[in-house]
Amino acid sequence: xxxxxxxxxxxxxxxxxxxxxxxxxxxxxxxxxxxxxxxxxxxxxxxxxxxxxxxxxxxxxxxxxxxxxxxxxxxxxxxxxxxxxxxxxxxxxxxxxxxxxxxxxxxxxxxxxxxxxxxxxxxxxxxxxxxxxxxxxxxxxxxxxxxxxxxxxxxxxxxxxxxxxxxxxxxxxxxxxxxxxxxxxxxxxxxxxxxxxxxxxxxxxxxxxxxxxxxxxxxxxxxxxxxxxxxxxxxxxxxxxxxxxxxxxxxxxxxxxxxxxxxxxxxxxxxxxxxxxxxxx
Numbered sequence: 001x002x003x004x005x006x007x008x009x010x011x012x013x014x015x016x017x018x019x020x021x022x023x024x025x026x027x028x029x030x031x032x033x034x035x036x037x038x039x040x041x042x043x044x045x046x047x048x049x050x051x052x053x054x055x056x057x058x059x060x061x062x063x064x065x066x067x068x069x070x071x072x073x074x075x076x077x078x079x080x081x082x083x084x085x086x087x088x089x090x091x092x093x094x095x096x097x098x099x100x101x102x103x104x105x106x107x108x109x110x111x112x113x114x115x116x117x118x119x120x121x122x123x124x125x126x127x128x129x130x131x132x133x134x135x136x137x138x139x140x141x142x143x144x145x146x147x148x149x150x151x152x153x154x155x156x157x158x159x160x161x162x163x164x165x166x167x168x169x170x171x172x173x174x175x176x177x178x179x180x181x182x183x184x185x186x187x188x189x190x191x192x193x194x195x196x197x198x199x200x201x202x203x204x205x206x207x208x209x210x211x212x213x214x215x216x217x218x219x220x221x222x223x224x225x226x227x228x229x230x231x232x233x234x235x236x237x238x239x240x241x242x243x244x245x246x247x248x249x250x251x252x253x254x255x256x257x258x259x260x261x262x263x264x265x266x267x268x269x270x271x272x273x274x275x276x277x278x279x280x281x
Contacts, residue, residue, distance in 0.1 A: 005187035012192045020195040028119040031084045039088040066114040067107040071098035075140035079106035082146030086113030092266035123204045125151040133161045141165035157216035166222040170229045175211035228254045235261035
């Protein structure tokens with residue numbers, strides 16, 4: 001990390017705009033990952049298709065999103081993975097939901113899992129989620145983990161779509177806060193930081209500073225919302241989750257003392273809570 005800080009310090013002192021563009025390219029590239037046998041077994045059990053979409057709402061570039069379906073239940077549930085993740089990370093949850101007679105739909109976001117691409121971002125994720133909401137108009141619930149929870153919530157706030165139930169697991173609650181954390185991590189100076197939102201607006205046609213769950217909570221069109229978090233989360237500070245819940249007491253919350261940010265999606269307490277929440281009319 002020291003070498004990145006040094007590089008951004010040098011570039012930022014010469015040209016804040018070049019430093020900002022370099023940061024955005026670096027920040028939009030998900031980490032490489034390998035898939036284990038249980039991931040591949042889950043993939044084999046799915047009905048797998050490719051969903052053709054434009055890369056962005058403003059773009060004509062075509063992409064193909066790997067899409068998976070498990071189960072044949074009447075009620076459909078859409079699962080959204082987090083940054084660096086894949087639909088295939090939800091094996092325990094998928095098995096549980098199928099056993100309780102739900103049909104599960106999920107997909108790998110661009111540059112994730114088995115979907116093509118090298119870079120992606122929240123704006124693109126929201127575009128893809130919107131496309132799936134247009135395709136599956138009878139969803140019973142959406143379950144989003146981490147970055148997927150933020151993408152789901154902001155999309156439901158923007159689009160004229162109503163979902164009976166929304167479950168977000170240890171979600172990011174604010175894109176500006178995510179960026180602030182990255183600025184500190186990489187040592188970006190204030191001049192570089194000030195340039196970033198403008199470049200996002202120019203290139204991605206959206207306002208970074210508006211991508212905040214706190215700002216748009218009243219526009220989220222769901223009947224019931226469940227917020228699950230882990231007090232041992234090493235990625236999203238639990239204090240941020242608790243602040244959100246304090247400000248929005250109408251959201252049902254469920255806190256565990258588990259094994260952190262990534263394992264929460266397979267925690268037995270969490271799986272049981274999700275099933276119970278979905279079962280209530």
